Amino acid sequence: YIWADPRRGGGPPNNWRAVFRRVGNAWTLDPKTGQYYLHHFLPEQPDLNWRNEKVRAAIDDVMRFWLDRGVDGFRVDVASGLIRDERLRDNPRFQLRGWPRRRNWDLDEVHEIHRRWRKVLDSYDGDRMAVGEIGVRNLRRHVRYYGEDDELQLSFNFHFLEQPWIAERFRAVVEEWERLLPEHAWPDYTLSNHDRSRAISRYGPERAGVAAVMLLTLRGTPFIYYGEEIGMTDVPIPAARVVDVDGRDGERTPMQWDASKNAGFTSSDPWLPMGDFARNNVAAQRDDPASLFSLYRRLSWLRKASAALRRGSYRTVPTPRGVFAFAREAERERVLVALNFIGTAQVVSLGTAEATVALSTDHARDGEPVNLARVELRPNEGIVVAPG
Numbered sequence: 001y002i003w004a005d006p007r008r009g010g011g012p013p014n015n016w017r018a019v020f021r022r023v024g025n026a027w028t029l030d031p032k033t034g035q036y037y038l039h040h041f042l043p044e045q046p047d048l049n050w051r052n053e054k055v056r057a058a059i060d061d062v063m064r065f066w067l068d069r070g071v072d073g074f075r076v077d078v079a080s081g082l083i084r085d086e087r088l089r090d091n092p093r094f095q096l097r098g099w100p101r102r103r104n105w106d107l108d109e110v111h112e113i114h115r116r117w118r119k120v121l122d123s124y125d126g127d128r129m130a131v132g133e134i135g136v137r138n139l140r141r142h143v144r145y146y147g148e149d150d151e152l153q154l155s156f157n158f159h160f161l162e163q164p165w166i167a168e169r170f171r172a173v174v175e176e177w178e179r180l181l182p183e184h185a186w187p188d189y190t191l192s193n194h195d196r197s198r199a200i201s202r203y204g205p206e207r208a209g210v211a212a213v214m215l216l217t218l219r220g221t222p223f224i225y226y227g228e229e230i231g232m233t234d235v236p237i238p239a240a241r242v243v244d245v246d247g248r249d250g251e252r253t254p255m256q257w258d259a260s261k262n263a264g265f266t267s268s269d270p271w272l273p274m275g276d277f278a279r280n281n282v283a284a285q286r287d288d289p290a291s292l293f294s295l296y297r298r299l300s301w302l303r304k305a306s307a308a309l310r311r312g313s314y315r316t317v318p319t320p321r322g323v324f325a326f327a328r329e330a331e332r333e334r335v336l337v338a339l340n341f342i343g344t345a346q347v348v349s350l351g352t353a354e355a356t357v358a359l360s361t362d363h364a365r366d367g368e369p370v371n372l373a374r375v376e377l378r379p380n381e382g383i384v385v386a387p388g
Helices: 053-067 110-122 139-146 167-180 199-203 205-217 292-305 307-311
Strands: 027-030 035-038 073-076 129-132 188-190 221-223 313-317 323-330 333-340 346-348 354-360 369-371 375-377 382-387
Touching: 053 110, 073 110, 110 129, 110 139, 139 167, 167 313, 167 323, 199 205, 205 292, 205 323, 205 333, 205 382, 292 307, 292 354, 307 323, 307 333, 323 346, 333 375, 369 375, 375 382
Parallel strands: 073 129, 188 221
Antiparallel strands: 027 035, 313 323, 323 333, 333 382, 346 375, 354 369, 354 382
């Protein structure tokens, strides 16, 4: 772990703060030793000293333990915050656009650890991989975590899920990410996770279908947070039921399987209260062709059957404001995607050929013939069209 003497005159060694505001200082005094230990999260979660070779070797062994048992890989939490300034210097009091850089996050030495882990993963047969939680909003620095195809295989782009529901904002992030990624790198996208308010709560249920189409048709690997496929929302948590120190319980409530007691998750008392599961549950949506769950299934089947959607190139298609459209191409297959982000109908031009609607958020349109020169989009509709 990382231990340090009090600063001259007493008090924590420097001004570093824990991630959780309620924790405050990132240092806790140990009365027995008279020293402080570092914890960037809870005091019960002391930081490992990654400058200690024995620590690195121990974690290598932990990885091998699980890899020997057949796991495909790991999600690396706080992957950009493993190494801290060796001299434990104060962070700058003020920053402008991320500068001067902080001395306890995103240090260059962290890449040595990821290259080491990549060697462990590559020493095993099969497609073993790691995806990293990178808390870096500057995409130019973020992309460095792919290395020279010798660090992470995937890196969560949180800048994407932080965008407001504006077509041009999502398009801009995707275009910048595509421009920055080296040829060997593969993108991934997500709209929700255990640390963020659920996408449907942030954007509204009427936009859930368009969000699903975007997530599963962009170039890269989609990550779907549990319950997103049935429209689960954040759940208000009474003060007496709060578990998480950082207010994230609302997006962590149990999965909603059916309309029975506790949504079929447990016959006992769940650790958190349940959401509105009368309609938003798997059983209620499984056989409904108009449900969000059915849309996710249709998207998954379409993606699986399409080389263009699985591994094809990405190209933005110009459209009017409020619409995000792009083309995916691979092995002589071309697929066009148009996403209407607004609540009014739009007409877009995606080309000149005749085409077929391979998928729409309105399942009644599946298989409908269209002319790419004039494609009608209904309010809050996403479509996938196949020319020819």
